[in-house]
Amino acid sequence: TPKIIGLTGGIGSGKTTVAKFIEDCGFPVYYSDDRAKDIVNDNEDLKIKIKELLGEKAYDANGLYNRKFVAEKVFNDADLLHQLNEIIHPAVRIDFENWVKKQTKYLVFKETALLFELKLYKECYKSLLVTAEDNIRTKRVMDRDDKTYREVETIMEKQMPEKDKIKLADCIIYNNTNLEDLKEQTEKIIFDIE
Numbered sequence: 716t717p718k719i720i721g722l723t724g725g726i727g728s729g730k731t732t733v734a735k736f737i738e739d740c741g742f743p744v745y746y747s748d749d750r751a752k753d754i755v756n757d758n759e760d761l762k763i764k765i766k767e768l769l770g771e772k773a774y775d776a777n778g779l780y781n782r783k784f785v786a787e788k789v790f791n792d793a794d795l796l797h798q799l800n801e802i803i804h805p806a807v808r809i810d811f812e813n814w815v816k817k818q819t820k821y822l823v824f825k826e827t828a829l830l831f832e833l834k835l836y837k838e839c840y841k842s843l844l845v846t847a848e849d850n851i852r853t854k855r856v857m858d859r860d861d862k863t864y865r866e867v868e869t870i871m872e873k874q875m876p877e878k879d880k881i882k883l884a885d886c887i888i889y890n891n892t893n894l895e896d897l898k899e900q901t902e903k904i905i906f907d908i909e
């Protein structure tokens with residue numbers, strides 16, 4: 716079985732960009748957040764559980780997950796959000812385990828925003844954190860998503876502080892300069908993992 720490297724970083728840190736560089740090097744990456752978005756539509760068992768928790772309206776007339784309805788329903792209801800996550804996270808875990816079984820490389824990467832928050836790093840061989848100064852991350856997200864400074868700051872304030880992530884990470888990429896530097900650091904780290 717391959718070694719699993721957990722890849723994470725806060726909003727705008729560059730973890731998706733790093734994931735693409737890793738794929739360019741020929742290593743497979745599992746995108747947890749993207750997969751979670753597919754699973755809520757594909758997994759019938761999960762659909763039933765979500766409807767039981769949130770009501771039939773959690774899915775539209777075409778049977779597709781109603782993200783807007785769900786977001787409004789769990790907004791300001793931390794307990795309900797927790798219950799929803801308790802349903803979705805195990806399904807993602809199983810999906811990941813099935814994905815790993817199909818891989819043939821000696822290293823595979825699991826990209827997830829919540830590697831430390833959900834203690835998923837404990838199930839990884841190593842954790843790889845992408846980090847950058849808050850003001851740099853904010854600016855990148857403002858450019859990428861057309862969000863205001865305050866909107867990005869609000870998201871950032873809800874995430875685990877960088878200093879706490881830095882303490883827990885095995886490998887760290889500091890993404891404060893340009894994409895060439897980011898690629899170079901990424902390649903150095905992944906080929907040094909043993």
Ligand code: ATP
Nearest residue numbers: 725726727728729730731732855859892893894897
């Ligand atoms: P999120 O969690 O918000 O999805 P992320 O950690 O996946 O963010 P990316 O999407 O990879 O971050 O990067 C954020 C934005 O910053 C992207 O538009 C990306 O192209 C850009 N970016 C990342 N690193 C650099 C860099 N070193 N130089 C210039 N632009 C960068």
